[in-house]
Amino acid sequence: MSTEQLGPALTRRTLLKTSAVAGGGLIVGVNLTGCASAPTLGAEGDLSPDAWLQITPDDRVIFQLDKTEMGQGVITSLPTLVGEELNLDPARIHVHLAPVHPRFQDPIQITGGSTSIANRYQPLRQTGAAARDMLIGAAAERWSVPASDLELEDGAVHHRGSGRSARFGELAEAAARQSIPKNPTLKPASEFRWIGQSVPRTDRVTKSTGQAAFGIDVGMNGQQLPNLATAVVIRAPRFGAELQGFDAQEARKVPGVIDVIAVSSGVAVIAKGYWPARQAAGKVDARWSEGPLKGLDSASIEAAQRRALDEQKGRNARNDGNFARAAEQAHRVIDAEYVIPHLAHATMEPMNCTAWLHDGICDVWVPTQGPDIVQAVAAEAAKLPRNKVHVHSTLMGGGFGRRGIPDYAAEAVEVARLAGRPVKVVWSREDDMRHDFYRPATCNRLRAALDDNGTVTGWEHRLVGPSIIGTLVPDFLGALMPTWVPGGVTNVLGRAGGAVIRGRDSSSTEGAADLPYAIDHVRVESILHDPGVPIGFWRSVGHSQNAFVVESFVDEVAHAAGADPLAFRLERLAGHPRHLATLKLAADKANWGHPAEGRSQGVAVHESFGSVVTEIAEVSVENGRIRVHRVVCAIDCGLVINPDIVRAQMEGSIVFGLTAALKSKVTLKDGGIRQSNFHDYDLLRMDETPVIDVYFVNQDAPPSGVGEPGLPPIAPAVANAVFAATGQRLRTMPLRLA
């Protein structure tokens, strides 16, 4: 694969986008991981029309959950799609957390980009429908009756005329011998029994009784790994600093300590349990090089970004008409600068991974969004071929993009290899906060041209920041290359690929370049500036910051034009029916223009991951403190598979977004992260959480994204409400009143 082929096409969206074609199932085109052999799913005699489903002779219906569960509810919503076609209550389906398998790669096996439901809606229904037809075919042969007289109900095939019935399990072996139908007929939407209903989450009991096993729980609860040890790693105080030596004499004296060793990421302290390991780590004297980022802090990054905006010209992500001329001819030009900080993911479950090299294989138990990326980096760390690495995904205590990066898995495999025993590496909260891949910091300058009627004629958005894909690809593309490419070549290709991709990465301009408003002259310019801080995908990625910038500045333009912010949007979005529908629904439910006594309203609308969301925030400002009382959310995400789960994702996205809007930022000091734990990286709390009302704009369109689209509009909705309340336009996150 040449970098030229890779470069133009590779955006986050194409990385995550399925190669599924409508109605034709999933075609695995490019298998980036080069997984040579597929693991066997199920056993001889199972009915398995496709890798996702096995119906066993002992009458279990097993669903292979290839998308990993981090709270977003795929553990319930994906089996629902199969169950619907089998006429089987999803609560009766056994969910297995799937291994790496070529069938699950599209083209990599990753959970992200709000794609799980959208990408699996057709293939999983087809899988269920194929099994249905094969079960019916087997029963028709057994009873010598026409297939058209048979129906599925409660996990059995029934014959209407004779009252005969047979369990799925009884028919599984015979059904497995039927040919797999290519294009089975799918149930019409009018007959859906579970799709569109709030099927209760099937993990609600285990997650309310302490039984749900996360990565950090591997090896507990009766499932023992022989001689399992716990390790903590002392990591560099600055990004890029290298270990020069260490003294572990005192650390080794701590009872329970097994060994203290140098690893690629620092010094690993291996012990019989977390506490002795952590205590001993405090006694290790590690010496580090200064590293390339010494002296770097957030203020210097911001200053460099401003210099870049002053002096450099970037790439036009969009250039409609001629903004410069529009500005010259304008009656009035307004401008503003918006500043966005770095943010940490701060999943509640800190990074962790358990690895065991034995009998020529490497088992990896890991809470991950990307099991095949884990497999690739684990193979390198284990010095084994990829097909000798068995990745066992666990439930995740949150992901939000952090767990798509496999650094913590590669580290655990290396520690386990050097330790010669199974090891669980557990990060402290401080490790997790200071060694994240952060939401990038950006600086944005905007100008809008208005004519003498107050009509907006031009819009310019210049932003400066790093490229997520461009920085990640050099580190991880090498690991994803097919195994026949020699290691040295993959490293070179990786670096070259990074350079090519950096210039074209749309993740920094998504939600900015696709400004939907009817404005004649629009220019969006992206300047690359990479200070070297590790960055990654953070729930809703570029949208998370660009929606704040764009929808706040739209509000500024509306006020400059003397228009009501809602009316301005409705007028300028006339060509976007989905935007209009969510705006109108939210405005109606929030009683726009009539906030409760002492409160003010702000509105924002944003499209991301195929869905459109409007949010209206009702806030008050008391003693200089912003208080969000209520948020009305209207979403168009196409067909809603599970309304209660979608509602939960909107609630969660709004809370996640409010933390970014009101509470937290990560700052650099001397090349390292200043924050360390929840006392200086605070999250929104119960007493700060608004009432959240979620409404759906019903669409016949196929399902689109849900996990992320609720987040982008909340920060601008709140900032716009604060402006309405105080006249202060807050252009820096987190929002702070003067």
Place this chain on the structure above:
Amino acid sequence: MVEFELNGVPRRVDMPADTPLLWVIRDGLGLPGTKFGCGMGLCGACTIHLDGQPIRSCALPLSAAAGRRLTTIEGLGAGPAISDLHPAQQAWIEGSVAQCGYCQSGQIMAAAALIDANDDPSDADIDRALSGNLCRCGTYPRIRAAVRRAAELKRGGEAVVQSFDPSVAVAPVGGLPA
């Protein structure tokens, strides 16, 4: 050697007396339901009951448990039927509160202690009892609703019958020796 009662069973633990109870419970006694979130008593994921009071087990040493009664999420409700669980757990299940679920043991322990002491908590009471428990998935609106519902159940409200098949409900982690 420190002796205490855990989930109704007398236990003797031979670990250093300054070991935080969290790690006594997880690494020493093998109970995984109590979670590690911050190690500084800042997030509430490790909340357990000490003589019925909610405490942060990551910030309390083993020595503090001597002769006391400890309850973790595993010992909160009688189970295994949903109707035998603590009203807080029943309300959590009914309301599908959990998303990732990692913080929920701590949330439920905090909520259970609240409604055991006060079966008609106000919003301010709920804020006071639960605002120290962080949830990154943002389940707070459902937690508030579930606490109210749990209090209603505690006062004798009728539970919504919920059934589940434990053999189906647990998605097994692969590759582990039985």
